[in-house]
Amino acid sequence: MDKRKKWLLAGCLVVSGVAAAVWLKGYLEVQEPVRVLERNPPGGGDEEIQMELRTELGNFPVNFQLAERSYREEELEAVFERGVQWLDDVWLGENVSAEAVTDNLVFPTRIESLGLDIHWETENYRWIHTDGTLTAEARETAPLDTTVRAVLSYGDSEHIVDYPIRIVMPEKDAKTAFGDAVTEVLDHLQTEQKTASELALPEKIGDVSIRWYGRQNSIWSKIFIFGNICLVLLYFQQEERKFERMKAREEGLRRDYPEIVYRLVLLIGSGMTVRAAWEKVITDYQKWRKRTGENRWGYEEMEMALREMNYGIPELKAYESFGKRCGTQGYIRLSSLLIQQVKRGARGMNSLLAQEVGEAEVLRRENARKSAEEAGTRLILPMILLMTVVFAVLMIPAFLSMNL
Structure with missing residues (x-):
């Protein structure tokens, strides 16, 4: 018997021994009857339970869903408060304050840790969608004030929270603002000087003095890329010539x-x-x-x-x-x-x-x-070209006569 078969036999023996030990332990172990099942806390979800029912008539397998524990009435107020605290930290998203909303809001639909569902309502759906997205109309008409409402629910119990917000235009950085100012000034000059043969460029925009220059298209990158491609192609061309010579x-x-x-x-x-x-x-x-x-x-x-x-x-x-x-x-x-x-x-x-x-x-x-086979191969392309010419000579007059 070679070494691999010995290792395989030893592995089978070990696995069989472990399985037999586990079976013997379960067989000899005295099981106590289960009288109480512990539920998952609220928000923990239902649990699949598999049990065995032993009676005088025999043993029967029983499978059922053990529902999570529900809140008592006196607990709900504190749970809703905790839900509101969690929501206060989330709903603004990337916005710093409700007084200056510039980005989309975050509207979660459930708090898994508490088992609470959330339904969102907006004062004007043309400004804010129910998923927290700001519309283009809201961004164009900003600044504007509105209110969003979060309805926290657990079963038949609800808790309402209103969040007043102010949608504003995002602040532009200095470079973007200056670029917009340049565009505005150029549009104004184009309108004023639309009949002139030349356009006089401004030397100052706001408090910033400027000088205009023609943009130079840098070609160094093109030279670098094209030059390296040519060198690579030249190298392969030399290798091809060397191969052809050999x-x-x-x-x-x-x-x-x-x-x-x-x-x-x-x-x-x-x-x-x-x-x-x-x-x-x-x-x-x-x-x-x-x-x-x-x-x-x-x-x-x-x-x-x-x-x-x-x-x-x-x-x-x-x-x-x-x-x-x-x-x-x-x-x-x-x-x-x-x-x-x-x-x-x-x-x-x-x-x-x-x-x-x-x-x-x-x-x-x-x-x-x-040599004869290679000559035949080399003649394929001229034969195709010749056949194309023959077809053209035959078909073109036929099509012309049909049009006539």
Whole structure:
């Protein structure tokens, strides 16, 4: 038994033991009959009671709601007073005084701790809603005096409290008041000088001397954001170009590989040494490059390997570096075969080189197939554009003739 199963078995035993102990304790415990149930205080809410009734006829489960205790008549006056005290601290909300009400009032509908319900009435519902919200009409016509009434109730008993209030306009800070004054002065000047070709701006508003300037739109934030976006896009563009160059190099190496293998095997099979065959391939490539002005990745890597040999790097090391730089499995395998050819000579290598030629032929066909598929994909967009032009040529005259 592994450790996890042992832990699982031990846990089951512990849980079963605890459950058995709890059951045994309840079974052996002598229960006293319950004769009194304590109610929740007023406002505490009803309580769900689950009991068992034991009689000579058997045991019966009994479930019922135990209602909270109700206030006695002599308690209600003190409870209403406590409710009014709680309400006095709440109903003004953010307002400092009832003599200067500028914000919405707070009208609670129940005092949970006392079990009291509250109903609100306003003298004019066009000024104050029953939820304590000041209307736009009240704010526009302020200052004005009105009264709100709170009706505290418990069962059939009620207690009424009236709150006289004065709704006023909120005081503006110095900056807001000055801005309103500027707007008022400009409106007045516009009216006075509406026929003039120029608007004379005031040099003083109230006791404040002012000077007017054209607002300069700060573009530093735009330069910062746009510049950083351009840098990020430039970075990704460079990365994309790097990726495209690497992809083009891999594609070029893949296309050049079959041809390089064919030429090397042909020259080596004709009796040339590996280095002589290598130099012959590079010489022919240099003539082709001079004539066409184009480069081919596989031959460029071969030329670099030949340059290393000419600089004194051992031939075997140059072939090994050539395979590592190209990085593909085919080139690594080719460099290995060439190294073995140099070390061992022609014995046993002709078959390996012939096998490599066969694999290169398969790769050449695969390259041709991929090129054909890519060419077909690239032709999809021109075909769609051509079909659009054809549909336009066919349909436009038809629609024109129908309108005629």
